[in-house]
Amino acid sequence: MDIIGERWAVPVMRELMLGPRRFSELKTSINGISANALTRRLARLEEVGAILREVLPPPASVQVYALTAWGAELGPVLQALGRWAVRSPEHDPTRPFSPTSLMLSLRAMASAEALHGMSAAIRFVLNGEDFFWRCEDGAVAVGRGEIESPDLTVSGNSSAVAAAIYGGADSADVSVEGEDALWARFRALFTLPPKAPLVRG
Incomplete structure (x- = not known):
């Protein structure tokens, strides 16, 4: 520790x-x-x-x-810490995200129930760099690099993309190429859990 x-x-x-x-x-x-x-x-x-x-x-x-x-x-530990941290009363989903931190969060925070039966390949171009998010039968993989024939391409500043996904707000700074229905379904995977109660002694 x-x-x-x-x-x-x-x-x-x-x-x-x-x-x-x-x-x-x-x-x-x-x-x-x-x-x-x-x-x-x-x-x-x-x-x-x-x-x-x-x-x-x-x-x-x-x-x-x-x-x-x-x-x-340490990877699984960081995923668990991320899932724990979003329940903080002070967590801000619009805070700055690096491209890597966003992609890791998109692996850790996707709802297992909502992923059931989903298969999709999504290309992310974050701050000019290529990443991918792939789901096959509910199993999610993320990585750095290009992906062939993506179902959706999402481009923009990593913090703006994070705000669009976790904050639910559309942004002129985020470009989405592909079906609107898939983009809506993808964003719905990341409903944040309720905040932990703020208890003061």
Whole structure:
């Protein structure tokens, strides 16, 4: 618990859940983190064996950070934390989302009952980067990268897309290509649970 309890540890681990990232990509996607703080947190997570540094093969040949097999085991824990956090009385569904945090939430928060019998492939273009959400017989997979022949394509700033899904408001900043009925059904998968009661001593 000490490892993920340190400041910025969870956001860094979260941003690596969908694959390796460069330092600059991590800094851009983690709201409010400084270069020095990110450097320290990456060094600490590498020291304890949760992440590693590697160099991508040519033609990229750039250094990236990636989760180790043990680090990746945090994934289900982050999903459970996300489902717990949305019940906070102070949770704001319109808060800033990075593309990765949005895609992970779309895997964790989909209603199992509403997913029953659903099969769909949805392309997301978030902040200019491709992601996918795929459902086959109720099982959801998300990832980074292009998807062939999507049933729906959703494009826009990741925070605006999150607000459209979780806040229920249409936005001129979000572009949707495909059937309106599928977009409506998709958004209906993510009805947020009731807030926990605010108890004061």
